[in-house]
Amino acid sequence: xxxxxxxxxxxxxxxxxxxxxxxxxxxxxxxxxxxxxxxxxxxxxxxxxxxxxxxxxxxxxxxxxxxxxxxxxxxxxxxxxxxxxxxxxxxxxxxxxxxxxxxxxxxxxxxxxxxxxxxxxxxxxxxxxxxxxxxxxxxxxxxxxxxxxxxxxxxxxxxxxxxxxxxxxxxxxxxxxxxxxxxxxxxxxxxxxxxxxxxxxxxxxxxxxxxxxxxxxxxxxxxxxxxxxxxxxxxxxxxxxxxxxxxxxxxxxxxxxxxxxxxxxxxxxxxxxxxxxxxxxxxxxxxxxxxxxxxxxxxxxxxxxxxxxxxxxxxxxxxxxxxxxxxxxxxxxxxxxxxxxxxxxxxxxxxxxxxxxxxxxxxxxxxxxxxxxxxxxxxxxxxxxxxxxxxxxxxxxxxxxxxxxxxxxxxxxxxxxxxxxxxxxxxxxxxxxxxxxxxxxxxxxxxxxxxxxxxxxxxxxxxxxxxxxxxxxxxxxxxxxxxxxxxxxxxxxxxxxxxxxxxxxxxxxxxxxxxxxxxxxxxxxxxxxxxxxxxxxxxxxxxxxxxxxxxxxxxxxxxxxxxxxxxxxxxxxxxxxxxxxxxxxxxxxxxxxxxxxxxxxxxxxxxxxxxxxxxxxxxxxxxxxxxxxxxxxxxxxxxxxxxxxxxxxxxxxxxxxxxxxxxxxxxxxxxxxxxxxxxxxxxxxxxxxxxxxxxxxxxxxxxxxxxxxxxxxxxxxxxxxxxxxxxxxxxxxxxxxxxxxxxxxxxxxxxxxxxxxxxxxxxxxxxxxxxxxxxxxxxxxxxxx
Amino acid sequence: xxxxxxxxxxxxxxxxxxxxxxxxxxxxxxxxxxxxxxxxxxxxxxxxxxxxxxxxxxxxxxxxxxxxxxxxxxxxxxxxxxxxxxxxxxxxxxxxxxxxxxxxxxxxxxxxxxxxxxxxxxxxxxxxxxxxxxxxxxxxxxxxxxxxxxxxxxxxxxxxxxxxxxxxxxxxxxxxxxxxxxxxxx
Ligand code: SF4
Numbered sequence: 001x002x003x004x005x006x007x008x009x010x011x012x013x014x015x016x017x018x019x020x021x022x023x024x025x026x027x028x029x030x031x032x033x034x035x036x037x038x039x040x041x042x043x044x045x046x047x048x049x050x051x052x053x054x055x056x057x058x059x060x061x062x063x064x065x066x067x068x069x070x071x072x073x074x075x076x077x078x079x080x081x082x083x084x085x086x087x088x089x090x091x092x093x094x095x096x097x098x099x100x101x102x103x104x105x106x107x108x109x110x111x112x113x114x115x116x117x118x119x120x121x122x123x124x125x126x127x128x129x130x131x132x133x134x135x136x137x138x139x140x141x142x143x144x145x146x147x148x149x150x151x152x153x154x155x156x157x158x159x160x161x162x163x164x165x166x167x168x169x170x171x172x173x174x175x176x177x178x179x180x181x182x183x184x185x186x187x188x189x190x191x192x193x194x195x196x197x198x199x200x201x202x203x204x205x206x207x208x209x210x211x212x213x214x215x216x217x218x219x220x221x222x223x224x225x226x227x228x229x230x231x232x233x234x235x236x237x238x239x240x241x242x243x244x245x246x247x248x249x250x251x252x253x254x255x256x257x258x259x260x261x262x263x264x265x266x267x268x269x270x271x272x273x274x275x276x277x278x279x280x281x282x283x284x285x286x287x288x289x290x291x292x293x294x295x296x297x298x299x300x301x302x303x304x305x306x307x308x309x310x311x312x313x314x315x316x317x318x319x320x321x322x323x324x325x326x327x328x329x330x331x332x333x334x335x336x337x338x339x340x341x342x343x344x345x346x347x348x349x350x351x352x353x354x355x356x357x358x359x360x361x362x363x364x365x366x367x368x369x370x371x372x373x374x375x376x377x378x379x380x381x382x383x384x385x386x387x388x389x390x391x392x393x394x395x396x397x398x399x400x401x402x403x404x405x406x407x408x409x410x411x412x413x414x415x416x417x418x419x420x421x422x423x424x425x426x427x428x429x430x431x432x433x434x435x436x437x438x439x440x441x442x443x444x445x446x447x448x449x450x451x452x453x454x455x456x457x458x459x460x461x462x463x464x465x466x467x468x469x470x471x472x473x474x475x476x477x478x479x480x481x482x483x484x485x486x487x488x489x490x491x492x493x494x495x496x497x498x499x500x501x502x503x504x505x506x507x508x509x510x511x512x513x514x515x516x517x518x519x520x521x522x523x524x525x526x527x528x529x530x531x532x533x534x535x536x537x538x539x540x541x542x543x544x545x546x547x548x549x550x551x552x553x554x555x556x557x558x559x560x561x562x563x564x565x566x567x568x569x570x571x572x573x574x575x576x577x578x579x580x581x582x583x584x585x586x587x588x589x590x591x592x593x594x595x596x597x598x599x600x601x602x603x604x605x606x607x608x609x610x611x612x613x614x615x616x617x618x619x620x621x622x623x624x625x626x627x628x629x630x631x632x633x634x635x636x637x638x639x640x641x642x643x644x645x646x647x648x649x650x651x652x653x654x655x656x657x658x659x660x661x662x663x664x665x666x667x668x669x670x671x672x673x674x675x676x677x678x679x680x681x682x683x684x685x686x687x688x689x690x691x692x693x694x695x696x697x698x699x700x701x702x703x704x705x706x707x708x709x710x711x712x713x714x715x716x717x718x719x720x721x722x723x724x725x726x727x728x729x730x731x732x733x734x735x736x737x738x739x740x741x742x743x744x745x746x747x748x749x750x751x752x753x754x755x756x757x758x759x760x761x762x763x764x765x766x767x768x769x770x771x772x773x774x775x776x777x778x779x780x781x782x783x784x785x
Numbered sequence: 786x787x788x789x790x791x792x793x794x795x796x797x798x799x800x801x802x803x804x805x806x807x808x809x810x811x812x813x814x815x816x817x818x819x820x821x822x823x824x825x826x827x828x829x830x831x832x833x834x835x836x837x838x839x840x841x842x843x844x845x846x847x848x849x850x851x852x853x854x855x856x857x858x859x860x861x862x863x864x865x866x867x868x869x870x871x872x873x874x875x876x877x878x879x880x881x882x883x884x885x886x887x888x889x890x891x892x893x894x895x896x897x898x899x900x901x902x903x904x905x906x907x908x909x910x911x912x913x914x915x916x917x918x919x920x921x922x923x924x925x926x927x928x929x930x931x932x933x934x935x936x937x938x939x940x941x942x943x944x945x946x947x948x949x950x951x952x953x954x955x956x957x958x959x960x961x962x963x964x965x966x967x968x969x970x971x
Contacts, residue, residue, distance in 0.1 A: 040966075042909065042912070044909065063909060065909070068907065070841060070907065070908055070909040071841045071842065071843055071844070071908060071909040072841075072844075073843050073931070076931075083931065084884070084889075084890075085890065086889045086890060087845065087889065087890055087891075087892045090840070090844050090845055090890065091840055091844070093841070093906075093908075094840055094841075094904065094906040094908070097904055097905040097906040097907075098903060098904055098905070099902060099903050099904055099905050100903070210886060210889075214886060214889035215889070217886055217889070218884060218885065218886040218889055221885050221886060222883060222884055222885055222886075224885065225882075225883045225885065241855075241856070241886075241888070244855050244856035245856060245857075245885070245886070679888070679889070679892070680892055690903055690904060691840070691904070691906070692840065692899040692901070692904060692906070693839075693840050693844075693847050693892060693894065694892065695898070695899040696847070696892075696893070696894055696895075696896045696897060696898060696899050697847065697892035697893045697894065697896075698892075698893075699896055699898050699899070
């Protein structure tokens with residue numbers, strides 16, 4: 001430890017000097033190198049960190065005084081946001097100081113949660129896991145830091161020899177992952193945010209980025225002030241703030257995004273305006289079942305999607321479909337397609353992801369400055385932790401999968417496990433995991449950094465009462481999930497611990513702990529270390545490695561083992577660095593190379609693959625698969641999809657037919673229900689609803705109605721109505737012509753409000769490939785109350 | 786009104802205002818107070834009132850009024866330049882019209898339903914007044930300039946908070962005399 005601390009102190013001293021020098025520069029005191037500096041005028045110390053909240057991954061400066069966070073500002077050195085934030089980011093500091101922060105562990109005794117010591121809690125958890133280790137699950141999060149997710153993986157897949165781990169990211173980006181893997185052979189977007197600075201047009205596929213990725217939205221839309229001729233096309237089922245700034249609004253019937261994408265491809269081929277050279281060299285056609293087909297067969301598949309038929313199915317006028325086809329036909333038009341939950345939370349989520357790639361592949365609009373399909377992520381580390389570390393039921397770190405023998409051997413080697421410990425059979429995905437818990441097939445579960453009792457689709461009384469199983473919840477505030485827990489562990493939040501996140505553009509961020517967590521709250525990583533070590537002490541074989549040592553052994557820079565499971569040791573040692581250096585070895589296989597930890601300390605994040613150049617510098621990759629940007633593309637290749645499973649550097653255009661949604665409005669349930677987020681609140685609102693400014697801006701959930709539907713029903717803004725589905729119902733106040741306006745025949749409800757659980761109503765049907773449920777469409781009826 | 790009369794009117798108004806404050810405080814105060822103290826006090830009051838609109842110094846202020854605007858263009862209808870509304874209220878000019886997603890940072894602030902007991906947050910306080918080298922030298926800029934690059938949007942002669950107005954709006958190159966604190970500017 002001593003050594004790391006020294007480095008850090010030296011660095012701080014150095015940066016203070018830089019700050020003084022900064023007086024000479026216009027940019028102010030924060031040098032490009034420094035990650036911390038003191039503000040002479042206020043006595044504040046400012047430190048860099050990524051924002052706590054969304055997948056945009058803005059850089060913030062956290063102002064700390066007397067051991068407390070007192071201010072947050074946008075970091076001008078951060079290439080993502082260049083000094084700007086959104087309301088959530090500015091108020092991230094206040095999210096630490098809700099009066100009801102969890103401050104001590106609690107154990108349920110006689111039906112009530114009662115204060116307990118860490119020792120009691122850890123002992124109880126260790127005993128329960130040992131008692132039924134193969135049926136103990138971990139439910140994690142896209143807000144897990146990279147070291148947190150990595151620890152959970154090693155604990156469960158290495159320690160328990162089980163695969164019962166899945167993250168809440170299953171509910172938000174699983175379709176994006178499977179879409180990417182089926183098209184490109186490897187996960188994560190190849191483009192980057194810089195493309196928003198150079199594109200001519202942005203096409204939003206059901207994506208209200210004005211509220212969900214506000215900083216990216218303004219990064220694009222502010223270009224209008226610079227006189228750039230840019231356009232935005234908003235395809236949606238609801239008019240939003242994005243629509244207000246759009247040049248064209250294309251309203252479609254839910255689920256028919258699939259039809260629109262196929263119609264664009266149909267037109268590109270009919271007009272003969274597709275990029276022939278690119279298609280010849282870089283594309284392969286596959287049928288829905290993945291058997292190779294030729295261009296002719298693909299054409300035949302598209303025959304159903306002529307503009308007239310597509311218009312009929314989707315409700316989009318032919319003229320608007322033509323407009324899209326015109327744009328994608330123009331070889332000089334630089335287009336970025338954006339999407340997030342609208343396409344991912346979809347019963348054909350994987351297929352619609354494939355279809356949008358088809359559009360970009362046929363038109364050659366990929367891998368060029370300003371042209372790329374771009375799947376945005378919701379959570380700050382959905383990419384860094386869930387997708388890269390691979391905290392999924394079927395995965396192992398670095399893009400590996402459990403049912404591949406060689407991949408298992410890799411993990412067993414790096415983790416120094418006894419051969420054969422890793423189980424080849426994938427575990428339950430999220431929806432199945434909760435069903436298994438209800439059925440008693442999973443007997444215990446540890447939930448970290450997420451709130452499933454508010455977010456699992458089709459919540460039932462069963463889930464809410466937790467009638468089965470032993471539930472451990474690590475969190476920072478009381479939530480719907482802590483209410484039903486058997487053990488509640490108080491966690492450190494954001495800058496109360498060291499951390500690393502990875503954002504939507506492959507950028508890995510690092511931050512240091514800046515303030516102490518309140519009361520006895522402790523890091524999630526430490527919690528797992530402590531339980532693992534207790535199991536080891538109790539003689540649980542899984543927690544030993546091949547040499548008989550503790551599985552989660554951490555070594556200092558001299559190679560000496562550190563007793564990281566002891567809090568007094570853990571809190572002064574940079575366990576993150578040790579874990580990250582170990583994890584880094586996993587990242588080479590899929591060419592997602594990460595740099596050493598210290599490179600992330602120095603910078604405002606780096607986009608992988610980060611490869612060392614001949615001059616010794618660690619170079620990031622702005623655009624993947626692009627010669628000149630990506631060191632893995634051979635000279636002369638231009639664009640190469642080098643992770644192609646067919647080893648031809650090609651991407652797959654997959655013929656995915658339109659399939660209707662599993663539940664459509666009918667006589668009894670005549671309205672579509674869509675759910676989603678709002679700008680001011682983060683997911684289930686546990687953090688943001690404890691911040692005055694954010695709470696006041698949007699205190700309670702509501703149901704948005706189309707004005708015509710409201711008139712027909714005879715209801716007004718503020719009046720309460722009941723929303724009823726085949727699964728459940730809730731009562732909400734009506735909002736008409738408020739922030740957003742759904743299309744006729746549809747209603748929208750935000751899910752942030754724990755007092756109004758909309759997931760009692762939603763459907764739990766999911767994409768058969770990604771297992772991601774569809775929160776965006778189900779049929780409901782509205783009743784006056 | 787030509788430029789000269791405008792300046793004169795502003796100067797006269799300012800004079801009247803300080804006189805009123807002076808008399809008001811002399812009458813109310815037990816001990817004699819200086820004009821400077823009174824002005825400082827008023828300034829602090831105004832500053833405190835403004836501070837209630839933010840979570841901490843440098844946080845974007847919330848929107849204190851009902852919102853009818855659907856997008857930035859509509860916000861800027863009133864906030865591009867200072868606008869006097871029919872009911873007498875004054876809409877301040879934004880210092881950063883180059884950003885076009887206003888409600889990305891400025892969220893509605895009218896509903897005051899948050900229970901203050903629920904939070905232990907203590908945000909960074911507003912800065913003190915700017916330093917002067919000696920009594921007559923121009924004060925330094927006490928606050929950051931980030932997102933406040935246009936001085937006159939707050940210090941212009943139209944600001945309803947009179948204590949924020951410059952006494953010399955005819956001088957338009959503010960930073961020529963009032964130097965910013967670069968060390969505070971990250
Ligand atoms: S856009 Fe996302 S990352 Fe950026 S400040 Fe807002 S919530 Fe944070």
